[in-house]
Amino acid sequence: MNDRYGVDPCAASTFVELASLLRLFGPEHGRFIVEFPLDWPEEVRNAHIDDLDDLSRARLTEILLRFKNSLLPASTRYSEALSWVQNAQQLRDVQGLIGPVGSRPPIQTVFDVLTDPKALPDCSGAHIPRTPNAYAEAARPLFQISKKVVLIDRYLRLRDLSRIEHRYVRTLKALIKAAQAEKVDVFKLMVNAEHARIHIDDGAQFKADLEMIQCEVGASDIKIEYGFLESHSLDSHPRYLLGNECGLSFDWGFEVKDATSTCHVEWVGRAALKPLLERFMQATSLARSRAPRRW
Known part of the structure; x- marks a missing residue:
């Protein structure tokens, strides 16, 4: 799940190859390209723009504008003094590398990726441990491409009577800490007022607990x-974490259990995502800000 790939901006030899390749990436697939080099979209555009007519350029x-939600930051610094292949040898935390025709293993060619059904393993979901760190790492790409996130869980609560409900608070701390990073x-948070005990004191204790969590992390x-x-x-059962044009479904919610218990986490496909974004994100959606592109 959340597989990251390094892709040479010049890997695709034609516009059709490029479009076909990019369709394999995106949050709905759980598969992302790291922005390596930092101006990766512009490098891709420059590699193809001269060979295209006006319609194809548009x-x-x-x-490339739509693809911004499929790009994640690279953990390795790119050196302009080296070729992409030389830089890619230092690239960390990626599941694979994709380069142009003539690339040698471990770099796959675009032709290999587009013609071999096993070239890119399925990674749209996984059964992850029901631990705070596992939840946070599953959600990290969503945080990296979103300015605003919405957690939806009608069963989430911060207190059970007068006691802190650590089963949920520990997860919430990990998620907020990762979002801050x-x-x-x-x-x-979208919660059920009665289950979260907000109806008792008009949310005074709930607000205080949120402030405590925010301060502690x-x-x-x-x-x-x-x-x-x-x-x-x-609102009745599904638990989600939504972001900028993307969303994760958590089958067992965000409750912490022992390490042997797992939660089925899945990136939400575009068709199922649309009503969620319209209901919970559209009115106040904030796009991840980026430096202006020259294109």
Whole structure:
């Protein structure tokens, strides 16, 4: 799950190859390209723009703009003094490398990737341990491409009577800490008011507990919000974490269990994602800000 690949900006020899390759990546596939070099989309555009007519140039620009949510930051610094292949030898935390015709293993060619059904393993979901760190790592790509995130769980609560509910608080701390590290601006909880015991004191204790959590993880740069779920089919059972044009489904929610217990986590496909974004994100959606592209 959340497989990252290094791709040479010049790997695709034609526009059709490029478009076919990029369709294999994106949050809905759980498969991402690391932005290596940092101006990867511009490098890709420069590799193809001269060979395209006006219509194809417009399509290329649109594809690259849409593709921004499939790019993750690289953990390795790119050296302009070296070729992409030489740089890629130092690239860490990736599942594979994709280069142009003539590339040698471990670098795959675009032809290999497009014609071999086993070239890119399925990674849209996984059964992960029900631990705070596992939840946070599963969500990290979502945090990296989103300015605002919304956690949806009608069963989440911060207290059981007068006691802190550590089964949920530990996970929430890990998620907020990871979101802070990835520079998320807004972290919103959508909860059931009665189950979260907000109806008892108009949310006074819930707000205090959120402030405590935020302080303990040092997430002073994030705005923490919450809202209430309704009697709606999307509110009754599913647990989600939504971001900028992407979302994760957590089959067992965010409760912490022993290390032998697992939770089925899956990236939500585009068709199922659309009503979720319309309901929970559209009105206040914030796009991940990036430096202006020259294209």
